[in-house]
Every structure is written in C-alpha cells, then in structure tokens.
Amino acid sequence: MCGIFGFIANNNADITKGELTGALGSLVKLSQRRGCEAAGFSILSGSKISVYKKAKNPTAMLKSASFKSYIDSSVVDAPRSGKMIITAPIIAIGHTRLVTNGSQAIAENNQPINAGHMVGVHNGIITNDEYLRQQHPELKDLPGSHSGSDTWVLYNLLNKYYEIEKGVPGAIRRIYREVEGSASIGFLCDLSASMVIATNMGALYYWSDARQGVFVFGSERFIVEGFLRKNSLKLIYDVKSVRQLEPFTAAVINAEDLAPQVFKLSDDHAESPMISSNIKIYDIIDLSVTHTALRRCTKCVLPHTYPFITFDEDGVCNYCRKYKKQEFLGKEALEEVLARYRSKNGEPDCIVGFSGGRDSSYGLHVLKTEFNMHPIAYTYDWAMVTDLARRNQARITGKLGVEHLIRAADIHAKRRYIRKNIYAWLKKPSLGMVPLFMAGDKMFYYYGRQLRKETGIKLTVFAAGQQLEQMEFKIGFCGVDQDLVNNTKLYNYNTMVKARIALWYIKEYVTNPAYINESFLDSIFAYYASFISKDDYVYLFRYLPWDEKLIERTLKEEYGWEANERYGKNQWRMGDGHTAFIDYIYHTVAGFSEFDNFRSNQVREGLITRDEAMKLTEEDNKPRLEMLQEFGQLIGFNLEEVLLRINEIPKLY
Numbered sequence: 001m002c003g004i005f006g007f008i009a010n011n012n013a014d015i016t017k018g019e020l021t022g023a024l025g026s027l028v029k030l031s032q033r034r035g036c037e038a039a040g041f042s043i044l045s046g047s048k049i050s051v052y053k054k055a056k057n058p059t060a061m062l063k064s065a066s067f068k069s070y071i072d073s074s075v076v077d078a079p080r081s082g083k084m085i086i087t088a089p090i091i092a093i094g095h096t097r098l099v100t101n102g103s104q105a106i107a108e109n110n111q112p113i114n115a116g117h118m119v120g121v122h123n124g125i126i127t128n129d130e131y132l133r134q135q136h137p138e139l140k141d142l143p144g145s146h147s148g149s150d151t152w153v154l155y156n157l158l159n160k161y162y163e164i165e166k167g168v169p170g171a172i173r174r175i176y177r178e179v180e181g182s183a184s185i186g187f188l189c190d191l192s193a194s195m196v197i198a199t200n201m202g203a204l205y206y207w208s209d210a211r212q213g214v215f216v217f218g219s220e221r222f223i224v225e226g227f228l229r230k231n232s233l234k235l236i237y238d239v240k241s242v243r244q245l246e247p248f249t250a251a252v253i254n255a256e257d258l259a260p261q262v263f264k265l266s267d268d269h270a271e272s273p274m275i276s277s278n279i280k281i282y283d284i285i286d287l288s289v290t291h292t293a294l295r296r297c298t299k300c301v302l303p304h305t306y307p308f309i310t311f312d313e314d315g316v317c318n319y320c321r322k323y324k325k326q327e328f329l330g331k332e333a334l335e336e337v338l339a340r341y342r343s344k345n346g347e348p349d350c351i352v353g354f355s356g357g358r359d360s361s362y363g364l365h366v367l368k369t370e371f372n373m374h375p376i377a378y379t380y381d382w383a384m385v386t387d388l389a390r391r392n393q394a395r396i397t398g399k400l401g402v403e404h405l406i407r408a409a410d411i412h413a414k415r416r417y418i419r420k421n422i423y424a425w426l427k428k429p430s431l432g433m434v435p436l437f438m439a440g441d442k443m444f445y446y447y448g449r450q451l452r453k454e455t456g457i458k459l460t461v462f463a464a465g466q467q468l469e470q471m472e473f474k475i476g477f478c479g480v481d482q483d484l485v486n487n488t489k490l491y492n493y494n495t496m497v498k499a500r501i502a503l504w505y506i507k508e509y510v511t512n513p514a515y516i517n518e519s520f521l522d523s524i525f526a527y528y529a530s531f532i533s534k535d536d537y538v539y540l541f542r543y544l545p546w547d548e549k550l551i552e553r554t555l556k557e558e559y560g561w562e563a564n565e566r567y568g569k570n571q572w573r574m575g576d577g578h579t580a581f582i583d584y585i586y587h588t589v590a591g592f593s594e595f596d597n598f599r600s601n602q603v604r605e606g607l608i609t610r611d612e613a614m615k616l617t618e619e620d621n622k623p624r625l626e627m628l629q630e631f632g633q634l635i636g637f638n639l640e641e642v643l644l645r646i647n648e649i650p651k652l653y
Contacts, residue, residue, distance in 0.1 A: 012213025307476025363463025
C-alpha cells in the first residue's frame with residue numbers, strides 16, 4: 001500500500017535547503033515503489049506548518065518548479081560557517097500514494113490530510129470508515145466532508161478526540177480502539193514541535209541520532225536503510241540501529257532531543273510521553289494550488305479571473321455596476337398570450353419543453369394547474385438526460401395527466417462525439433470551447449419547431465428566461481465582452497458579435513484539428529441553432545419571477561419530486577448529466593463555476609446576501625465525484641486520467 005515517511009533535523013544537523021530537498025527526495029524515491037499515483041509533504045519550521053501535495057508521479061513532482069518554491073517558502077536559512085543553514089528545527093512528514101479510497105484527482109483525498117490541529121499521513125485501510133461517518137454525524141459539516149478518503153475520517157476523529165482528551169496520547173489510544181483495519185500513521189500537531197508516529201501492524205521503522213541531529217522513519221526497513229546509505233547528509237550510521245515500531249505502539253519524537261518516547265496504545269494507565277515544552281501555536285498553511293488568492297467583488301462573489309471583470313475603488317465589479325434587475329412582463333401579460341391558444345374542449349394547446357429538471361417540472365405544473373392550459377410535454381434525449389430526471393418526468397406527467405413525447409438521438413453516437421471532443425479539447429485546452437461538449441443538446445429547440453408541424457399546435461413554451469442563468473463568461477472566454485439584459489438570447493446578439501464568435505471558433509478548429517472529427521456537423525448545427533435560427537417560443541420566467549423555495553416546495557409536496565442528493569443541496573441543472581464535469585473544469589482552471597455566476601445574479605436581484613452566496617458556492621463547487629464517475633462511464637473515458645489532465649492545466653489564478 002502507500003508509503004509514509006518522516007524526517008527531523010534540529011540545529012545539530014546544520015542542514016541547507018539543498019540538503020533538505022535531497023533528503024526528502026531520497027525518501028520519496030525509496031517510498032514510491034509502494035505507491036506512485038500522488039505525493040505530498042508537510043513541513044513544520046519557524047512559525048508554520050506548510051502542506052504541499054500533487055496528484056502526479058512523485059519523481060515528476062520533485063522536478064517541478066512548484067516543489068522548489070514550496071521548499072523555499074517553507075523554511076528560512078541564514079549564513080553560518082560560510083554557507084546558508086536553515087535557522088530552525090525542521091519536522092517533515094510525507095506520503096506516496098497507492099489509490100484505495102477516494103480518487104487521486106480530488107485534492108482532499110490526497111495526503112497529508114489537514115484536520116483541525118492535525119496534519120498527517122496514513123498507510124493502510126480503515127475498513128469501517130463509512131460506519132464511523134454515520135456514528136459521528138458532526139463530521140459531515142467539516143471541510144472536505146465530501147472526500148471519499150478513509151484517512152480523512154481517521155484524522156478528523158483524531159482531532160475530535162485530541163480536543164476532548166486535551167492531548168495526543170489519550171486521543172491516539174482512543175482512535176485505535178475505534179477504527180478497524182490497518183493503520184500506520186505519522187502526524188504533526190499545531191501546538192507542539194514534535195512528530196507522532198503509531199501503528200497497529202508494525203509497518204514503521206525509524207533511526208535516530210541526537211548528536212547528528214537527525215531522525216528518520218519509513219514504512220519499511222529497506223526505506224530507512226536505503227536512506228542512510230544514499231543520503232547526502234554524510235551521516236555516520238549503523239544499519240543495525242534501525243528500529244521497528246512494534247504493533248499497537250506509538251512514539252512521540254520531540255525536535256530538541258530526537259529520543260522516541262514509545263508507549264503502548266492499549267494501556268490507558270501507562271505514563272504519557274512528554275510533549276515538547278516549547279509549546280507555541282503553528283499556523284497550518286496549504287501551499288498546494290488553491291483558490292485562496294482569488295480577489296472577489298465586494299458586492300457579489302465573482303473573482304478576478306472572470307472574463308473582462310474590473311473593480312472600482314470600493315472593490316465592486318463592473319458586472320454589478322451595470323446590472324439591471326430583471327423586468328418581468330407579468331402574469332397578466334402571460335395570460336394574454338396563453339389565452340390566444342387555450343383550447344376550449346381540452347384538446348392539446350401548447351408544447352412544453354421538459355428536461356425533467358426542477359424548472360421544467362414546475363413550468364408544466366404552472367401551465368396546467370394555474371393557467372388551465374392543456375400541454376403536451378416533450379423531451380429531447382441527446383444522451384445526457386439522467387435516470388432521475390426520467391423518474392421525475394414520470395411523476396409529473398402521471399399526476400397531471402399530460403402526454404409526454406420523446407425524441408431520442410443516436411445515444412451511442414452522441415456520447416462518442418462528446419468523448420472525442422473532450423480528448424480533442426485536452427490537446428489544447430481553452431475554456432471558451434467547453435460548451436462544445438454540450439453542442440448535441442441544441443436540437444432541443446429544433447424539435448420545439450418540428451413538433452408544431454407534426455401536431456398542428458402553434459405554441460411552444462419553455463420554463464426558462466430567468467436572468468439568474470445569464471452567464472457572460474461563456475462568451476467572455478471566447479474573447480467577446482457583451483452586455484446581457486433579461487437573459488439575452490444568443491440569436492439577438494448583433495452581427496459583429498456573432499461574427500467575432502464564429503471567427504474565434506474557426507481559429508480554435510484550425511489550431512487544433514482534433515476538433516474536426518465526426519461530431520463536426522453536429523457542432524456546426526449547434527452554432528446555427530444558437531446564434532442564427534430565431535424562435536417565437538414563450539419563456540415562462542420572462543413573465544413570472546423565479547422563486548426557488550416556492551418551486552421546490554410545490555414539487556415536493558404536490559408530486560413527491562425526487563432531489564438528487566449526490567448533486568448537493570443546489571438542484572439547479574440536476575437533470576443535466578454533464579453539469580458536474582464542466583463545472584469541475586471551470587472551477588479547477590478559473591477558480592469559479594456556473595454556480596458562482598448563478599449566486600452572484602441572486603445577490604444582484606436581492607434574493608440572497610453576499611455572505612449567503614459565499615457559503616452556498618463553497619458547497620456548490622465541491623467536486624461531485626459520483627456524478628463525475630457516472631458521466632465518465634456514460635461517455636466512455638477514463639475519469640481519473642481526464643481529471644488529472646484537467647488538474648495540470650495552467651490556472652488563471
């Protein structure tokens with residue numbers, strides 16, 4: 001399984017940054033035979049504990065510029081004896097991962113795990129982690145709770161017991177009584193210049209020499225002995241002095257004396273080891289790539305990576321400054337339109353686009369029950385309508401007594417088109433081309449016209465048109481800055497804007513010929529359907545305000561509408577199988593997603609506060625691994641491979 005290791009150098013070691021890099025690099029290379037799918041470190045030095053982890057081959061990670069930057073920013077050196085020596089004791093732990101629980105592409109699954117006071121690594125498998133989540137429901141409210149990692153559970157429980165027991169020994173004994181499976185661990189605590197290691201299977205070996213100021217541990221004897229043989233620190237050693245930490249024991253190693261204080265995990269009455277007397281609080285800082293550096297608008301939540309965004313002296317963005325609240329046409333105006341088509345004998349009088357999502361389900365309800373219309377619902381299944389959406393469609397149409405027409409694409413072909421365009425996109429990633437993955441759904445509008453010819457019904461209604469879905473960034477990433485009001489339809493853009501977008505797409509196709517595949521004609525049609533072909537459809541939420549709470553309450557109480565718990569609390573776009581994937585791309589590369597845009601529009605409309613929007617987007621933007629896995633299986637690509645390649649795309653922040 002995984003490789004874990006640790007290294008301490010106190011002031012007796014006189015170690016340079018280069019020697020530290022060499023020592024950690026040696027431990028990585030010796031440990032990666034146990035797992036090479038991800039790697040990470042945590043270093044305690046000076047006044048902070050810094051964390052760094054990457055979902056990539058450990059050797060490649062060592063060669064990266066970001067790793068060198070991590071070392072430079074984690075430790076401080078100063079001149080001594082003619083060379084630059086690190087000025088404070090260093091305590092480091094590390095991990096090379098063999099993936100078991102939790103995808104390596106999701107950062108929270110990789111180690112070290114940061115849990116409150118603890119930063120730690122783990123080798124083994126906790127077999128009752130799901131049971132522990134159920135027994136400790138408070139865990140679900142902690143950062144990273146969506147992680148599938150058993151190590152995340154272990155360390156968050158350890159942190160809980162640390163606060164209860166007021167110390168490490170009691171907490172660590174308690175955690176080993178509760179977990180089942182195998183666990184060798186090493187961790188740092190933000191209140192002590194010490195390292196703690198423990199095992200219930202004996203898979204930890206260590207070597208220590210106080211005179212030379214060095215302590216090292218690893219998952220195998222071979223790793224520790226190999227480090228001593230190949231180290232660049234010129235250590236004097238005897239491999240016979242390498243010790244095994246026996247099963248069901250733990251040890252505290254203080255940076256000052258490096259003498260492991262070993263204690264049994266099963267003996268609550270044994271004398272507890274002495275923790276470093278140099279107690280101070282260390283800040284825990286994650287130096288892996290994060291979104292913490294994003295500058296956000298002080299009124300909404302859009303970040304500085306949003307296309308064409310600017311901020312005034314008060315930090316308010318230009319999108320907030322020029323925003324105009326949606327002007328609804330009103331219920332009376334809608335009634336006036338519908339009255340022209342309403343049948344008097346119960347014959348169908350309108351065709352309603354019906355994805356099975358929240359808005360279209362509510363729209364069908366409103367037309368039938370509040371406006372006394374006699375709709376026929378239709379769905380265009382282009383390969384991304386989810387099974388849950390189909391169940392909700394059945395609930396609504398069954399109770400309302402509404403006929404439901406299906407128009408299905410060649411599902412296998414459509415999914416193949418998506419797969420080919422995803423792999424084409426990965427050759428030359430551009431955020432403006434992400435909508436290409438959804439080009440196949442644009443025939444939805446085509447069938448809105450086609451069904452009118454087939455049925456003789458003159459009116460088509462869509463439960464859309466609310467300004468909350470207005471998203472300037474999708475054309476912004478194509479190099480076009482366009483003011484949108486009342487959720488402007490794409491075909492309403494002026495000719496110059498349409499031409500600029502078309503030229504931008506042509507340039508992308510020329511510079512990345514992989515896009516010229518069997519989906520090409522589908523993509524051309526999508527552009528035509530979006531930007532050229534006009535419609536005379538009625539958009540429900542141009543007339544009626546969109547009320548999220550009313551919609552959800554109505555659907556649940558009237559129809560037993562089923563929410564998708566895997567999708568999270570926000571059920572917007574839950575009927576679209578691709579949403580989790582494209583928002584993962586936007587959020588990973590640009591630091592925001594459709595949800596940040598949606599929540600910002602809610603703030604501007606006065607529906608929620610900025611603080612609420614910040615909390616909601618934090619939840620909205622959590623990777624939906626189950627949805628991603630389902631999408632990968634449907635489309636037929638290796639999800640882990642694709643997500644890792646997305647993670648490597650240069651960030652905009």
